[in-house]
Amino acid sequence: MKQAKVMSLGKAVSELVHDGDTVYLAGFTHLIPFAAGHEIIRQQKRNLTLCRATPDLIYDQMVAAGCARKLVFSWAGNPGVGLLRSIRKAVEQGELEIEEYTHYGMTARLMAGATNMPFYPLISNLGSDLPSVNKEIRYVTCPYTGKRISVVPALKPDVSIIHVQRADRHGNAHIWGIVGEQKEAAFAASRVILTAEEIVPDEVIASDPNRTLIPGMIVDAVVEVPWCAHPSYAQGYYDRDNQFYIEYEEISKDPENLSKWLDTWVYGVTDRREYMERLPADRVLALQGRRRYSYPVDYGYYA
């Protein structure tokens, strides 16, 4: 019998995220594992290379908290609002090393990492100044057509953290809605922490195998963390807290203000449950929308 994978977020981060690691907290706007990022901040992990297509507020907070040495990304903004101020300031002051790609480049890097290829070819980057400031973006000559093709190197995170709607205790996970780069980030990583809105009986996951994007065989830790993604969202569970994304612009304008925010909402709580208890109830309730189920599919029974 293998060791049980279900554990607390504190234990998972403590055992699987190490100082100096290359980490990927997955999720394109959707299912961003904020609670895991906050746990990394609380455990004061240092010198991390933070990778994400869109660093979003979570990496801005981790940079502000001093966790990061380097940022690998493709779009560093506050989605729908503006800029990420801690990251921008750290870059402008030369305090944070950066390596940037395009969105297609970042996801292609994960695809290479996930499929054990050294690089991935794509028709992009041509004519852009990006390859002149990022020497990792290179070219190959197509052996069939002689065309010049842009390539990006495999990205193999030491640890990826993937948030999902539901998983079983082995880490077989269902994701629906925007699936971003979750699958690629999981397969590319040496270690995977899976956080789930809910851990469900094995047969729930087995009832719909096409929806299982992440297989348990690549998962090292399974953690049940309801509301893990707030202020981002979990399709069918809760909506994006746009108000917070807008408020963050104010919160992060002044580093001291952000530091106070981190004291209250990250260092000042022990876990996500305590964080959620501090949010006003009406605000939380407003994020829970009406249900809209898909029609079930018939997989058939073959005896």
Add this chain to the structure above:
Amino acid sequence: MNYTSAEMMVVTAARMLKNGDRVFVGIGMPNLAVNLAKRLHAPDVHMIFEAGVIGAKPSRLPLSIGDPCLVTGAGSVCSMFDVFAFYLQRGLIDIGFLGAAQVDRFGNLNSTVIGSYERPKARLAGSGGACDIACLAKKVFVLIPHEKRRLPEKVDFITSPGFLGGRAERSSLGLEGGPDTVITNKGVLRYDETGEMILTSIHPGVTVDEVLASTGWALKVSSTLEITPEPNDEELRILREELDPTGVYLGGAVV
């Protein structure tokens, strides 16, 4: 009829879309333009988002590029890799809408830095999917405020290639498609046979001199310069009552 310059830009963009176009779209003004076109002359436009949503039918104003309202009821949802590889690189995208901090004489776009890359005066968000879209969409539409610093002769950094130094340079890299239309708060600009931007239309109340003074190089003016048609009542009603009732994107000074 009173309307804001943002409404003028959105309506102008919407009218350029043809029924059945497959449009790679961001949030904000492009999203409003596509939704407006869908409610009027182009009900079968496909809205495709880099988040991996194909054929989005948003039931409310999406506030981020990965808003959950884009998913519910959509044609298909796929991974980010899939949307870039299977849809964009496959050649399925007719029009890509891009914003930028700067667009230059040959349609090159900057959304990375103002100043030098190493010591930027301002660090911007970066490419996202913009460079990929600029390389691979059949036509690129740009919406941008018309100011000298936003339309310099050469951008500080080419995030997303336009025609580079001209049409020949772009095609020498094996890139097809490219810049097609720039819509500003002052007019509409297209590209001539060399790939240089040319003013083809000015919005009502705007003078050519005003446009030239707001452009960072000696802008060519079409010999058949037109006046952009104003938004009509129905377009403004849909925008104000249905698409952006709280004026998130369309607020601002009335022209």
